[in-house]
Amino acid sequence: xxxxxxxxxxxxxxPLVVVIVGVFALARMTGNPASLYLPLxxxxxxxxxxxxxNGLDKPLLVQMADYFGGVLRLDFGQSLRTGQDAADMALRxxxxxxxxxxxxxxxxxxxxxxxxxxxxxxxxGVADRIxxxxxxxxxxxxxxxxxxxxxxxxxxxxxxxxxxxVSGAGAWVLPIATLLLRPFGVLVQIVRGSMVxxxxxxxxxxxxxxxxxxxxxVTHHALRNAAAPALxxxxxxxxxLVNGAVVVETIFGWPGIGKxxxxxxxxxxxxxxxxxxxxxxVAIFALNILxxxxxxxxxxxxxxxxxxA
Amino acid sequence: MKTAAQTVLPEKSRVEKSRVQDVVLSVRDLAVDIxxxxxxxxxxxxxxxxxxxxxxxxxxGESGCGKSMTAKALAGIMDPVCDLAGGEIILNGTDxxxxxxxxxxxxxxxxxGIVFQDALxxxxxxxxxxxxxxxxxxxxxxLSAKDAKMQAIDLxxxxxxxxxxxxxxxxxxQFSGGMRQRILIAxxxxxxxxxxxxxxxxxxxxxxxxxxxxxxxxKLREEGQMAVVLIxxxxxxxxxxxxxxxxxxxxxxVESGPVSQVFSDPRHPYTKGLLESVxxxxxxxxxxxxxxxxxxxxxxxxxxxxxxxRCPLVQEICRAERPRLLPVNEHAAxxxxxxxxxxxxALSANNDSDARPPLPGRVAACHFSKELNNV
Numbered sequence: 293x294x295x296x297x298x299x300x301x302x303x304x305x306x307p308l309v310v311v312i313v314g315v316f317a318l319a320r321m322t323g324n325p326a327s328l329y330l331p332l333x334x335x336x337x338x339x340x341x342x343x344x345x346n347g348l349d350k351p352l353l354v355q356m357a358d359y360f361g362g363v364l365r366l367d368f369g370q371s372l373r374t375g376q377d378a379a380d381m382a383l384r385x386x387x388x389x390x391x392x393x394x395x396x397x398x399x400x401x402x403x404x405x406x407x408x409x410x411x412x413x414x415x416x417g418v419a420d421r422i423x424x425x426x427x428x429x430x431x432x433x434x435x436x437x438x439x440x441x442x443x444x445x446x447x448x449x450x451x452x453x454x455x456x457x458v459s460g461a462g463a464w465v466l467p468i469a470t471l472l473l474r475p476f477g478v479l480v481q482i483v484r485g486s487m488v489x490x491x492x493x494x495x496x497x498x499x500x501x502x503x504x505x506x507x508x509x510v511t512h513h514a515l516r517n518a519a520a521p522a523l524x525x526x527x528x529x530x531x532x533l534v535n536g537a538v539v540v541e542t543i544f545g546w547p548g549i550g551k552x553x554x555x556x557x558x559x560x561x562x563x564x565x566x567x568x569x570x571x572x573x574v575a576i577f578a579l580n581i582l583x584x585x586x587x588x589x590x591x592x593x594x595x596x597x598x599x600x601a
Numbered sequence: 602m603k604t605a606a607q608t609v610l611p612e613k614s615r616v617e618k619s620r621v622q623d624v625v626l627s628v629r630d631l632a633v634d635i636x637x638x639x640x641x642x643x644x645x646x647x648x649x650x651x652x653x654x655x656x657x658x659x660x661x662g663e664s665g666c667g668k669s670m671t672a673k674a675l676a677g678i679m680d681p682v683c684d685l686a687g688g689e690i691i692l693n694g695t696d697x698x699x700x701x702x703x704x705x706x707x708x709x710x711x712x713x714g715i716v717f718q719d720a721l722x723x724x725x726x727x728x729x730x731x732x733x734x735x736x737x738x739x740x741x742x743x744l745s746a747k748d749a750k751m752q753a754i755d756l757x758x759x760x761x762x763x764x765x766x767x768x769x770x771x772x773x774x775q776f777s778g779g780m781r782q783r784i785l786i787a788x789x790x791x792x793x794x795x796x797x798x799x800x801x802x803x804x805x806x807x808x809x810x811x812x813x814x815x816x817x818x819x820k821l822r823e824e825g826q827m828a829v830v831l832i833x834x835x836x837x838x839x840x841x842x843x844x845x846x847x848x849x850x851x852x853x854x855v856e857s858g859p860v861s862q863v864f865s866d867p868r869h870p871y872t873k874g875l876l877e878s879v880x881x882x883x884x885x886x887x888x889x890x891x892x893x894x895x896x897x898x899x900x901x902x903x904x905x906x907x908x909x910x911r912c913p914l915v916q917e918i919c920r921a922e923r924p925r926l927l928p929v930n931e932h933a934a935x936x937x938x939x940x941x942x943x944x945x946x947a948l949s950a951n952n953d954s955d956a957r958p959p960l961p962g963r964v965a966a967c968h969f970s971k972e973l974n975n976v
Contacts, residue, residue, distance in 0.1 A: 414681075415681075492680070493722065494717055494719065494722040494723040495722065495723055495724055495725040495726075497673070497678040497717075497723075498678075498715070498717060498723045498724070498725075498785075498788070499725070499736070500677070500678045500706075500709065501676050501677075501678050501709050501710070501713075501714065501715045501789075502709060502710050502736055502737045502740065502788065502791075503706045503707065503708075503709040503710040503711075503737065503740045503741055504706075504736065504740060505703070505706055508740070513725055516727045516728075517725070517726070517727055590727060591726065591727050592726075592727065592729075592772040592774075593726060593772070593774055
């Protein structure tokens with residue numbers, strides 16, 4: 293297992309480098325931060341000083357080499373905005389996003405498992421039709437629209453929930469509901485599909501022939517076989533959540549990594565942007581390793597072969 | 602072991618009498634419908650047979666004749682698109698067909714076990730074989746995981762799997778085809794059921810393994826005095842393993858009886874055609890015999906005899922009227938042959954069908970079963 297993990301970590305290093313290079317190049321295209329951080333009537337001398345102080349006058353390749361050199365020394369640079377350590381800012385913002393994404397995903401998976409299994413029990417039955425309609429709608433509603441309508445109805449009109457911020461449990465409701473809908477809709481369809489095919493397998497018939505009742509057949513025999521496709525999609529959706537949190541965090545003022553990214557792009561706060569992207573990328577690689585380990589837990593056929601003595 | 606071939610006719614009536622008490626499974630007028638987009642079709646139509654303790658009944662027929670559907674109906678594991686449309690499945694005095702699916706679960710395992718053709722597909726890939734073997738004990742006897750595992754190891758020993766103590770923790774894909782089939786059989790006999798349904802248990806295996814598996818089934822049948830319903834399209838397997846046979850065609854039983862009699866003296870043209878297509882005495886280069894044509898589409902079963910489109914004897918009456926499953930001697934009586942007169946000569950291995958006494962348990966559904974020998 294450790295050998296496998298080491299291999300995976302080494303093999304994910306290259307994609308990480310590519311991500312940084314890409315973000316580095318793209319960020320520089322947004323322009324010189326000097327025009328944002330200095331007063332409008334700043335002299336050319338002041339602009340040049342600012343640029344030189346932050347190393348932005350060097351050729352792009354040199355800047356990039358400097359940055360990578362820093363990364364290897366775990367020096368991720370300072371924020372132009374606050375002067376704080378960029379990596380610290382990213383690490384401080386990340387838990388907020390992670391909490392939001394994890395809570396959303398756990399809820400989405402649990403709900404989708406229940407609704408998906410319920411639908412799969414009788415394909416084309418009433419339950420199946422209802423869940424198909426609901427999940428299709430859930431998967432199709434744009435999150436920004438839902439977020440705005442949610443704020444308008446529940447925060448402004450009814451006044452039940454806060455419009456933004458992180459104070460109290462009520463603040464979690466709208467962001468989670470907004471983020472939850474699409475993964476829930478997609479997952480219901482995946483769970484339903486893989487449950488329908490699992491339930492028609494011969495091993496299900498054989499389990500029934502041993503006297504396994506409906507509940508046991510579904511939860512014990514079919515669900516574990518149907519879990520792998522759901523796990524794949526759930527992993528993919530979690531990645532989408534971490535990234536997609538940008539919109540929801542901006543709308544709800546959630547102090548997470550998405551909001552940090554947007555702010556640092558708007559402020560041309562390059563070091564912070566890089567740290568945030570790098571951290572997100574690392575999280576996604578870690579997530580993928582976790583998903584692969586999940587497959588192995590679920591199904592012995594995909595376990596890495598261990599050499600027996 | 603007493604094979605059907607060793608059953609001599611004079612002992613027959615006595616044997617028959619003692620057998621009646623041993624009837625484990627009695628199927629009457631079983632009908633199964635399949636709902637399809639083109640409408641409902643009847644895949645099993647009025648099928649009936651009996652299976653006795655310690656004996657093997659073979660359900661013989663080509664693909665799509667309804668034999669597997671019959672097996673699934675017996676075991677209560679039909680596909681969702683299938684409906685039990687009628688009939689009785691009396692297992693040890695209980696009509697399974699009249700029970701709700703939930704009530705039937707009590708019988709699934711302790712009274713009735715089933716073995717499938719494709720053991721790899723029939724075993725759950727994500728659980729160890731030990732877990733799956735233990736499940737029956739967990740469900741029906743409420744054993745703890747540890748005790749059930751001990752039972753699973755015992756079962757694996759019983760079906761001849763080497764090193765059961767370590768293999769019990771292996772997954773189905775880590776076994777060979779023959780071993781998987783043994784595990785499947787072990788699962789079916791775990792709770793010593795009275796009835797074992799074996800749905801083409803050796804079709805997916807190579808010949809040497811086939812023989813071992815059939816031997817294992819025979820051993821278990823004798824140990825547990827189980828009644829075995831063996832579903833197969835293999836005439837050789839029927840001849841070797843079965844005591845009686847029911848030949849199915851297009852969802853109907855067209856002929857049944859003790860194997861020795863049905864095979865030596867088929868009374869339905871389909872049975873006869875099947876037997877003649879076995880290349881026993883053929884020489885190299887000679888044409889293989891086969892039954893021309895294919896079974897009718899279940900959506901479009903003709904009125905009259907189900908076999909009419911392929912039958913060499915077909916007449917007007919075959920197209921108009923479906924022959925009922927009748928004792929074969931009734932055909933003889935129709936032909937104005939006195940059964941009593943010829944009873945004495947019945948044992949003289951006479952091939953003339955008119956010269957036979959009433960044959961217990963022998964039925965065929967053909968208007969012309971007595972003319973068969975002239976074809």
